[in-house]
Amino acid sequence: MVYVDGVFTDEAKYEPVELIRASRTVVRVGLMLLTAGSGSYRVKSAMAQVGAALGMTSVQAQVTVNEVTVTCHRGPIYRTEIAQTRTIGVNSQRIKHLQNYCELLTPLGEHAEQPVVDQRLADIEKELDRIESRGLLYSAWPNAFFAAVACAAFAFLNNGGPVVISAVFLAAGLGQLTRRAFLHKGFNQLAVTMMSAAVASGVYLALSNLLFSLGVVETLHDSGYVSAVLFLVPGFPLMSASLDLSRLDFSAGLSRLAYALLIMISAALSVWAVSATFGLEPTPTEPITLSVFALFAFRCLASAAGVWGFAMIFNSPWKIALWAAFIGMVANVVRLLLVDNGFVVQGAAFFAGLIVGVLANIIAPRIRVPRLTLSVPAVVIMVPGAAGYRAIHYLNSGDTLQALAYGVEAVFIVIAIAIGLTLARSVTDINWLRLGRETQ
Numbered sequence: 168m169v170y171v172d173g174v175f176t177d178e179a180k181y182e183p184v185e186l187i188r189a190s191r192t193v194v195r196v197g198l199m200l201l202t203a204g205s206g207s208y209r210v211k212s213a214m215a216q217v218g219a220a221l222g223m224t225s226v227q228a229q230v231t232v233n234e235v236t237v238t239c240h241r242g243p244i245y246r247t248e249i250a251q252t253r254t255i256g257v258n259s260q261r262i263k264h265l266q267n268y269c270e271l272l273t274p275l276g277e278h279a280e281q282p283v284v285d286q287r288l289a290d291i292e293k294e295l296d297r298i299e300s301r302g303l304l305y306s307a308w309p310n311a312f313f314a315a316v317a318c319a320a321f322a323f324l325n326n327g328g329p330v331v332i333s334a335v336f337l338a339a340g341l342g343q344l345t346r347r348a349f350l351h352k353g354f355n356q357l358a359v360t361m362m363s364a365a366v367a368s369g370v371y372l373a374l375s376n377l378l379f380s381l382g383v384v385e386t387l388h389d390s391g392y393v394s395a396v397l398f399l400v401p402g403f404p405l406m407s408a409s410l411d412l413s414r415l416d417f418s419a420g421l422s423r424l425a426y427a428l429l430i431m432i433s434a435a436l437s438v439w440a441v442s443a444t445f446g447l448e449p450t451p452t453e454p455i456t457l458s459v460f461a462l463f464a465f466r467c468l469a470s471a472a473g474v475w476g477f478a479m480i481f482n483s484p485w486k487i488a489l490w491a492a493f494i495g496m497v498a499n500v501v502r503l504l505l506v507d508n509g510f511v512v513q514g515a516a517f518f519a520g521l522i523v524g525v526l527a528n529i530i531a532p533r534i535r536v537p538r539l540t541l542s543v544p545a546v547v548i549m550v551p552g553a554a555g556y557r558a559i560h561y562l563n564s565g566d567t568l569q570a571l572a573y574g575v576e577a578v579f580i581v582i583a584i585a586i587g588l589t590l591a592r593s594v595t596d597i598n599w600l601r602l603g604r605e606t607q
Contacts, residue, residue: 185281185285185288186239186244189223189239189288190246191248192291192292192295193221193237194235194250195295196217196265196269197210197237198250198252199265199298201230201232201235201252202254203257203258203262203265204404206410206411207230207411207418207420208410208414208416209537209539210230210235211228214226214228216270217269217291218239219275220273220274220275221275221287221288222276222279223240224241225239225240226238226240230416230419231419231422232425233253233254233255256350257403257480257482259481259483259484259540260482260483260484261298261301261482262537262540263487263535263536263537265298268298304482304484305479307347309479310347311343313475313476313477313480314340314398314480315336315339315343315476316336316472316475316476317397317398317472317480317548318336318338318339318394318396318476319332319333319394320470320472320476320548321473322335322395323469324470324499324548325391325393325394325553327391331391334371334378334391334395337370337374338366338367338368338370338374339367339394339395341366342364342367342368342395343367345359345362346359346362346398356430357429357430360433362437364434364435364438364441365438365440368393368437368442369441371392372392372441372442372445375391375392376445392442393438393553393556393557397553398477398480399430399431401426401431402546402547402550403543404430405423405424405427405581406546406584407423407543408420408423409581409585409588409589410585410588410589412424413585413589431555432559435558435560438556438559438560439560442560466499467496470496470499470500471492471496472492473495473548474492474499474544474545475489475491477491477544478540481543481544487536487541488544491540491545492544492545494526494527494530494541494542494545495523495545495546498520498522498523498546498549499549501522503515512576513579513580514583516584517587519584519587520583520585522587522591523587523588523591524542524591525594525595527541527591528592546584550580550581551576551577551580551581554573554574554576554580555577557573558571558573561573562574
């Protein structure tokens with residue numbers, strides 16, 4: 168017997184064992200999306216779709232960066248389950264497969280016959296096994312190459328020359344190799360981030376000093392070592408946190424934001440320690456002298472290459488990465504042109520975020536991919552990682568005013584990008600404005 172609505176009734180009528188199996192499958196979908204880096208909005212939506220496909224009346228969920236609390240209702244009975252994952256990462260391919268599969272599921276009524284529910288449950292579990300068994304698209308060396316390309320593109324956009332770009336390329340590749348090797352062995356993410364930042368910045372500074380001592384370069388490009396560690400910028404958590412907070416989902420948004428800040432602080436502290444050892448400061452450098460046409464062409468190339476590199480790091484298929492590169496190229500070049508013409512930096516970032524959001528929301532449904540897999544790589548190249556790292560450097564050096572200036576600049580640029588993305592989503596999808604609707 169079970170106690171339902173104030174009275175004891177026949178347990179077999181409500182089949183709680185089947186509800187347990189079904190609710191565990193719902194939770195499994197949520198955890199798979201969380202470990203792939205999806206935002207809470209998509210996690211809740213996918214769990215609701217799976218629940219409806221298994222004959223549940225409703226699925227209510229609370230999500231953080233690595234936990235889900237789910238209550239599954241079937242008629243008058245319900246089951247609440249809490250689950251946690253220790254893995255926090257990004258896997259665009261998994262998000263794509265899970266989202267597309269969940270959207271194809273058709274709801275079953277709560278009075279569906281049990282054999283039908285059992286067959287549906289078996290089919291869903293089989294598909295989840297298939298998606299989970301898919302390995303990463305790219306092995307360690309190609310993955311390191313993608314990070315190297317992204318950071319080398321950053322180096323050019325940060326006014327680095329050919330020698331600096333080459334040094335950043337090698338340093339970032341080695342840093343990403345270190346990061347991937349230790350993460351796959353289960354080491355603490357914050358410790359791995361510090362180690363990877365130390366490797367990347369240390370390799371860059373060692374190469375720079377070697378080339379300087381050999382007379383290959385006349386001056387050291389001190390701020391180049393910041394570009395070498397920008398592959399550590401937590402773009403997915405930052406943007407997901409911003410979008411979660413715009414939906415007033417504070418538990419998910421604040422936890423993701425805290426995670427992203429911890430990653431950035433860990434990397435920045437490691438970079439500061441290495442730079443202090445070498446006696447360098449991450450000072451901005453003068454722009455490279457190029458013709459207007461050449462500057463425009465190289466900015467387009469560097470912006471596209473940087474976004475493409477980040478998309479590939481996120482385990483995106485080529486199709487998604489190329490579309491993201493196109494979107495990011497358009498938005499970032501517009502942003503740079505606005506800044507060159509005296510537009511306020513935060514305003515330029517807002518318009519760039521708006522362009523990314525509009526293009527992603529137009530393109531993503533047509534090629535059946537999640538919007539985040541297009542928009543996040545496209546805006547990561549605009550995240551002011553250099554300003555954030557400089558803020559930590561000056562804070563540790565005791566220069567509070569400089570630290571505050573760079574910190575405020577970084578925060579407001581990220582906020583401006585997030586506002587642009589949110590506004591774009593609001594004008595292209597009316598459901599986004601309805602807080603009661605959990606669809607993405």
